[in-house]
Structures are given as C-alpha cells and as structure tokens.
Amino acid sequence: MNKLYREKHSNALHADPVALEPSPEESTPSSVITPSLIGFPNTLIVIPAYNEEKNIGKVLEGIRRCAPEIPVLVINDGSRDATPKISRECGAKVISLPFNSGYGVALQTGFIFALKNGYTTVLQMDADGQHDPRYIVDMLQEIQNENLDVVIGSRFLGNNGYKTTFLKRLGMFIFGNLASLFCGQKVSDPTSGFQALKGKAIQFVAGEYYPPDYPDADFIIMLHRFGFKTREIPVIMHPSPDNKSMHSGKTIYYVFKMFLSIIVTLLRQKPKGF
Amino acid sequence: MPPRIRIIAIFICIFLLAYVFELVRRKHLNEEYSLGWLVTGSLMLILSISEDLLIWISDLVGATLFTSTLFFSGLVFLMIICLHFSIRISALTNQVRTLTQHLGILDYEKRTLESVVVQNSLAKNPSVLEKL
Numbered sequence: 001m002n003k004l005y006r007e008k009h010s011n012a013l014h015a016d017p018v019a020l021e022p023s024p025e026e027s028t029p030s031s032v033i034t035p036s037l038i039g040f041p042n043t044l045i046v047i048p049a050y051n052e053e054k055n056i057g058k059v060l061e062g063i064r065r066c067a068p069e070i071p072v073l074v075i076n077d078g079s080r081d082a083t084p085k086i087s088r089e090c091g092a093k094v095i096s097l098p099f100n101s102g103y104g105v106a107l108q109t110g111f112i113f114a115l116k117n118g119y120t121t122v123l124q125m126d127a128d129g130q131h132d133p134r135y136i137v138d139m140l141q142e143i144q145n146e147n148l149d150v151v152i153g154s155r156f157l158g159n160n161g162y163k164t165t166f167l168k169r170l171g172m173f174i175f176g177n178l179a180s181l182f183c184g185q186k187v188s189d190p191t192s193g194f195q196a197l198k199g200k201a202i203q204f205v206a207g208e209y210y211p212p213d214y215p216d217a218d219f220i221i222m223l224h225r226f227g228f229k230t231r232e233i234p235v236i237m238h239p240s241p242d243n244k245s246m247h248s249g250k251t252i253y254y255v256f257k258m259f260l261s262i263i264v265t266l267l268r269q270k271p272k273g274f
Numbered sequence: 275m276p277p278r279i280r281i282i283a284i285f286i287c288i289f290l291l292a293y294v295f296e297l298v299r300r301k302h303l304n305e306e307y308s309l310g311w312l313v314t315g316s317l318m319l320i321l322s323i324s325e326d327l328l329i330w331i332s333d334l335v336g337a338t339l340f341t342s343t344l345f346f347s348g349l350v351f352l353m354i355i356c357l358h359f360s361i362r363i364s365a366l367t368n369q370v371r372t373l374t375q376h377l378g379i380l381d382y383e384k385r386t387l388e389s390v391v392v393q394n395s396l397a398k399n400p401s402v403l404e405k406l
Contacts, residue, residue, distance in 0.1 A: 075378070097378045101371060109375040116379070212371060 040140050044119040045072045046110030047092075048103055049127035053081040059125075060090035062133035070136070073113060074127070077106040083127075103193075104212035111197075111206040121198040122205075128240045131194040135235040139196040142233050149201040149228035152220070153194030153235035162237055167251070175217035175258060182266065183224040187232070190217035194235055201228050211261055214254055218261035226270055275340040280322055283344060287319035310358055314351040321347055 045063060049056055056074065063072055074087040078100035087094045095109060107124060114122045123139060125131040135153055143151045155162040156172075164172075172191055179187035197205060204210065204226060211218055223230055294311045297303035321328050321344055332343040 093382065095378045095382045097374050099374070101374050105371050105375065109378055112375055113379050113382075 042119050043070050043121040044114045045070055046122055046124045047127045048075045048077055048106035049083050050077040051079045051081050052127040053083050053086055055129045056083055056127050057086045057090055059127055059129050060092055066133040067136045073110050075106040075109050077101060102213055104215050108210055108212055111202055115202055115206045122202050123196040126193050130237050130240050132236045143196045143198050148231050150223055150230040151196040152192050152232045154189035154192055154232040155237040156188040157232055158234035179217040179220045182221045187220055190220055218258055218265055221262055222265050279341055283322040287315050287322055291315040310355040318348055
C-alpha cells in the first residue's frame with residue numbers, strides 16, 4: 001500500500017518545487033492512500049516555530065497534502081504573533097513555551113513529548129517553508145526500510161540548485177568537512193534541520209547530551225560518536241521567505257560554539273545506555 | 275606597604291564583610307552565594323593586616339610591590355567567584371530550560387484534558403451547551 005502511495009506521489013516529488021498546489025483529485029483527502037497508519041505508525045512531525053504566522057499555514061497545508069495522517073506537533077517558541085492560533089486551525093497539536101527559548105530547546109521539547117507519548121519515529125522540519133513536505137515520505141521510508149537511526153535531508157546531494165551566501169557556504173564547507181572527517185562518511189549538509197529520527201535517537205535528543213543551541217555539525221558528530229547510524233538523502237530546500245536564519249546576528253558566537261562543541265564531543269566518553 | 279593604602283584596604287575589607295552579612299541578614303543574598311564573598315573579604319583583610327604574610331606571598335610570586343600582591347590576590351579571588359557564578363548560571367539555565375519544556379507539555383495536556391471533559395459533558399448532557 002505504501003508503494004502505491006509513493007507511485008501516486010512520485011510525479012509530485014520531482015515536479016517544480018514551487019508548484020505545491022494539489023491537483024483536484026489530490027485535494028480530496030479520501031483519494032489519497034494515507035501512509036501513517038499503514039507504513040508509518042507511531043510517527044510524529046515536529047516543527048519548532050517562532051513568529052511564523054506568514055509561513056506556518058502553508059507549511060501545515062503542504063504536510064496535510066503530502067502526509068495527511070501523520071500527526072503534526074508545532075512547538076510555539078514564545079511567538080508574539082498568531083502562530084499558535086493558525087497552527088491549531090490547521091489541525092496541528094500545539095505546545096506553547098512560555099517565552100522564546102531558542103530553536104534547539106523548542107525542538108527538544110517535541111522529542112520529549114514524542115518519547116512521553118510513545119512515538120517511535122520523529123521527523124523534524126522548519127516552520128519557514130524551507131523544507132519541502134514532498135520529501136517527508138521519502139525520508140520516512142528511508143528510515144523505516146533501512147537499518148538506520150537518523151536520516152538527514154541534504155540540499156547539496158543531487159542537482160537541486162540551492163543557492164546561499166558566500167559566508168554560509170564557507171561555514172557549511174568547513175563544518176561539513178569536519179563532520180565528514182570525524183564521522184568517517186560524507187556529510188554534505190551539516191546544518192540541515194530536515195531530519196527523521198527513530199528509536200534510541202529520539203531518546204538521545206530528548207536527553208541531557210543534546211546541544212540545545214544550534215544543533216548542527218556537532219550534533220551529527222555526536223550521533224556518530226554515540227553509535228547511531230546516519231544517512232543523507234537528497235531533498236529540495238527553498239530559500240527562507242523572510243531571508244532569516246537562526247544564526248542571524250550571532251555568527252561569531254555560532255562559529256565559536258560549534259568548534260568548542262565539536263572538540264568537547266570528541267573528548268567526551270560515550271555514556272552508558274546508548 | 276604604605277600605612278595609608280593599608281588602612282584603606284582594611285576599611286574596604288571590613289565594609290565588604292559587614293555589607294555581605296547585612297545582605298544575608300535581610301535575605302537579599304543567599305548563604306550559598308555569600309560564602310565566596312566572605313572568604314574573599316576575610317583573606318584580603320588578613321593580607322592587609324599581616325605584613326609578614328604579604329611579604330612572604332610577594333616573595334613567592336616574585337612581586338616587587340606589596341600593593342601589587344594585594345591587588346593580584348583580589349583579582350584571583352574575583353576570578354574564582356566569577357567562575358563559580360558562571361557554573362551556577364549554567365545550572366540554573368539548564369533547570370529553567372527543563373522547567374520551560376515541561377511547563378509547555380503540561381499546559382498542552384491540561385488543554386487537551388479540558389477539551390475532552392467538555393466534550394464528554396456535552397455528550398452526556400446536551401443542555402450544558404445552552405448554558406455555555
């Protein structure tokens with residue numbers, strides 16, 4: 001059944017990324033073979049969101065079209081706009097943090113919730129519309145069918161034409177190479193927040209070792225050091241509509257933190273239980 | 275050490291110790307955080323009073339001026355206090371983070387339970403809807 005779902009959506013997956021509007025037959029939920037209850041049980045999509053009222057509706061609508069049966073949890077990270085209201089109206093579960101705590105803290109809240117409620121697979125994605133929801137099924141299939149713990153959506157695998165600033169590319173190049181060196185496998189997109197995790201990897205993110213501010217290359221190295229199996233698959237990512245980044249204004253701190261975190265990760269012994 | 279700087283140092287140390295005690299008495303400073311200040315104030319007071327000890331430490335660290343030894347000691351104590359505070363702030367930050375996350379989850383569970391209770395009440399007694 002899952003294969004049928006994939007075949008049905010295979011054209012959409014390779015279509016123009018901007019053209020997210022469904023065809024008339026796809027817009028009826030009953031006409032779509034829903035994956036979650038058949039192929040993806042106990043799966044949760046986690047989206048941290050901070051002041052994303054302009055984008056969150058479109059993101060949730062995209063998820064509803066591509067993976068209608070998978071529950072979505074939006075972590076409202078102290079937004080001052082209508083983000084939680086729009087998310088609830090779109091049918092998502094919404095956890096509101098009392099104040100803005102940062103991307104990693106919001107994300108970790110989703111994993112704590114998933115662990116508490118018996119979800120065995122978690123897919124995380126951004127609320128600004130950068131991550132194309134048509135790859136959700138690809139990522140979940142990859143993590144279900146293969147003997148993997150973490151699947152990372154990479155914008156630099158394949159020919160997807162993602163463009164970004166020189167500084168960002170330089171950072172990705174340096175940290176990508178460092179991650180590749182220490183992981184012993186190619187890491188092409190160390191800053192991708194489009195990830196699927198399952199089993200003990202969820203427990204790891206919900207635990208004390210997870211780096212709550214800017215979990216990027218250090219997180220990937222940490223996963224490798226803790227014995228988790230990771231794999232990148234090609235995805236399409238769109239430029240952020242508001243052209244903002246979670247590292248905005250804190251570039252120097254980000255670089256410092258990343259280097260320090262990578263060093264202490266390499267020096268840290270693997271804890272018991274992983 | 276010139277007598278004037280010694281008297282000033284002794285006065286500052288006594289004032290610091292008295293002020294920390296007063297803050298603790300008024301419950302403006304926890305006993306836990308007063309410890310570093312009291313130890314620093316006391317040691318600086320001992321160094322200011324005891325010239326022999328100051329000379330011995332100056333010889334030990336190779337300082338030519340006794341006042342330099344006094345300032346250097348004060349700086350070292352302050353660095354230790356700052357590091358202690360950074361450790362405490364990190365622990366508090368982690369605790370606030372955990373509380374924030376669990377508060378968010380509990381709030382979600384509360385709202386979910388409330389909506390379930392309201393739906394059950396409506397199913398059992400539809401007249402509740404009219405009151406609402």
